[in-house]
Amino acid sequence: MIRQRTATTSTAGLISILLTYFSLIVLILVFARQIISDVSLESPISNYIVIPIAIILPLFLTVVIGLNVYRIWREKRRGHPGVNLKIRLMLFFAIITLLSSLPQGILSVSFIEIAMNRWFSSPIAEGLEGGVDLVLQYNLEKVKGLRAFGGSPLLSSLYRDIPRSPLNVWKTVQETSTLADSLQIYLAGGEEHSFFGDERGKVSYQRVNTWDSGLANRESYESYSALRYLRRQTIGGNEYLIILSTIIPKDFDKKAEKLTSSNDTFNQIELFQPIFRITLILFYFFFSFPLILLSLLISFLLSEEVIQPIVSLEDATRRVADGDFSYRILNRTGNELSSLVQSFNSMVSELESSRHKLLQTEKISAWQEIAQRMAHEIKNPLTPIKLSAERILYRYRDKNINFERILEQAVSTIIREVGNLNDLLGEFRDFARLPAPQISDLRIRDLLTEAVEVFRDSYPTVTFDLENLDQSLSIPADRSQMRQVFTNLVKNACESIQDTGSVMLRTDLVRKRNKQYCRIQIKDSGLGIEQDFHGQVFNPYFTTKEGGTGLGLPIVERIIFDHDGQIWFETEKNTGTTFFIDLPLER
Ligand SMILES: Nc1ncnc2c1ncn2[C@@H]1O[C@H](COP(=O)(O)OP(=O)(O)O)[C@@H](O)[C@H]1O
Ligand SMILES: [Mg+2]
Structure with a gap:
């Protein structure tokens, strides 16, 4: 029977982790864009999708990692191989x-800091403010x-020429100032004099008539605005309303407005700056923390992958040692460790065959012994048989009167021997030709009571004491062989007791x-076994008894081996001996 073991791999787990890893990166790219545009306009962290992801994902990963750590802790407590x-x-x-994510974190946080500082640096603020000042000054x-x-x-004094030649007046005005874009003259009463x-x-006129003399309010039209200056002057007895206008293009107004509002926004963001900074740093941790956890998980899987073949090797080595x-x-081909595994397997094969050979040689020498x-044991009774037979013959020829008594003695000696x-x-036949066991379920309690x-x-x-004999406990074994085992052992136990004593079975x-x-x-509670004989009691023909065969214990040992069991003893001189037998409950 060859039992095999496959080095398993968690490829599926590795793939799913990698997928999570890449989707996380995609998420970061998507949300980074969103979070920045959000923060700069409205309240910080207004994105509600980011929050659950930022909380659930690390939570989930932490739980998975916690489970892994618990599993390893349990393996360690149980003394799992390779743990x-x-x-x-x-x-x-x-x-x-x-170590690798730490500098990255430091870099990112300090990068955010530097970027924020640059962003809100004084040159930009000053530039914006200067622009707004410029606009105001231009107007002013x-x-x-x-x-x-x-x-x-x-x-x-120039206007005094109006009744005579208004055109000359306009020309002189234009020459004197670039501010005047138009000149309009009404006679008091409403008649337009010239433009x-x-x-x-x-x-x-209706509008102008309501104004006081001097600078009028600035008036805005669709594509421009106008500044006007009104003067009421009496020339040659008539009152004139003289209006000078400056046109300001709308374009300029729009730009001025934009500049002002940019400045306002900038000031507003500057107010939010601390929150904005914290949000960015939190964002970084929300995404980098799960990334670190994921890498940890990957490292868990990888170490499992690396360790698996070594563990199975260690396991196998221990089994072989046992x-x-x-x-x-069994190893997947292509693995770096496959050649190691191969040489391990061939080493075990060689060990097995050499052990087989060794057993064979041991058997042969055992049989020689x-x-x-056998020859010696057979020779022993042959001598008294031969002597008895010779004695009968000799006394018969001798015509001895005691012949009848001698015949009886000699023949009984022959019969005994x-x-x-x-x-x-x-x-010897039992020992040499022990048949293969016929296995059936035997109640151990019955076997022991029978033997007693x-x-x-x-x-x-x-x-005789029977202790702790479970009524229902049964083992798969050969009935007659087991009977022989317990009979031999109980017999030896009884024989070791000189006068009175006890035999206990349990x-x-x-x-x-x-x-x-x-x-x-x-x-x-018998004599015990002498220290010198400890190594010999299981040897065939070793006996310390007169008329002993020395085959009882070897037969017992053979039968127990055939049942995949173990036998050993503990003994103390003049105190007693205990024989232990372990028999498997399942075959
Ligand atoms: N319970 C025991 N107490 C003391 N000695 C024992 C006991 N069982 C076995 N032995 C020793 O082991 C020897 C071998 O036993 P065994 O193989 O049964 O052969 P035998 O009983 O024919 O001598 C015994 O002669 C005896 O010296
Ligand atoms: Mg015996």
Whole structure:
């Protein structure tokens, strides 16, 4: 049976994380635009889509990372293979992630700072304000100039020529000042006397008549505005209304308006500047924090990926060390570790075959030893048989009167020794030709009580205790072989007790390497086993008893091995011996 293990990879997880990563970048590009235009016009963070994303995404990622950390913590507590290496790798990755994002964060924040400072720097503010001043000054100059010119005494002497030659007057006005774009003259009463210059300067008598002398209010029309100066003057007995006009193009007004409103907006933003700065920095963290979390998650997955083959190697090495030579690692080809895995697999194959060879050689030498001991054991009873037979013959020829008694003695010796030989051969046959176990579910309690019952009558001085025998506990085993095991062990226990003593049997459930076993203890209060014999009691034909075969324990050991179990003992001289047997609950 070859058990295999695949180095699994979490490619799907990696792909989904990368997708999230890229969509996050797209989101940043989209929202960066939006947030900046929002902030500069209205209240800061007015974008309500940004907020849930900025909160939910990092929250979600933090939960995922928390789950991963918890999983690793559990693995560490359970002593999962490779978990320490995994933790070190993850820490390593996490430190790299944080180290690489730290300078980025510092750069971005200081970049925002610098940009903001530049943005709201004094040259720009001064420029804007200067522009507004310029506009105001231009206006002021026009107004002042027209007022000074319109009210000047020079003009009142010039106007005296109006009845005679108004054209000359206009020409002189034009020569004197660039401010006058038109000259309009009414006679008191409403009759228009004359008009010169830009038609746009014209104004009706009804309007003019309501004005006081001097600079009139500035009047705006669709495409221009006009400044006017009115003078009432009596020349040659008639009263004249004389109007000087300056035309200001609308274009200029519009630009002036824009400049003023820009200046206002700028001042307003400058007021919001601290909030704006905080918003930008928050925005940076809202998006860079999930990015850092995502990178952490990726590093988790990557370390898992890196660690997996090493873990399966470690696992496999441990199994092989435990004696499972059938274990092989399945690895995806193309992996950097695949050659390592391959050499591991071939190493285990070689180990398995060499161990197989070793077992074979051990078997052969064991059999040689058995054959030698067999010859020896058979020779022992042969000598008394031969002696007895010779004695019968000799006494028969001798015509001895005691012949009948001697015959009886000799023949019973022969019969006894032949019986011994027969026992020996019988046990040897059991040992040499132990058939494969016929597995069925056996109730362990029944087996042990049966074994005890056999000896109760023959050893009346021994008390038998059955402890902790679970009624329902059953194991898959061969009935007759198990009977032999417990009979041999209980027999040895009884034989070790000199006068009176006790034999105790007990079962427990134990767990070894994820497998459940039934542990059976057979404990006696006998002589114990000598230190020198500890290594020999399981050897075939080792016995310290007169008439012992030395095959009881080897047979027991064979049967237990055939049932995938283990057997060992603990002993103390003059206190007693306990034999332990672990048998698997499942095969
Ligand atoms: N419960 C025990 N107490 C003391 N010695 C024991 C016990 N079981 C086995 N032994 C020792 O191990 C030897 C081998 O036992 P075994 O293989 O059953 O052969 P045998 O019983 O025929 O001697 C025994 O001769 C004895 O010295
Ligand atoms: Mg025995």
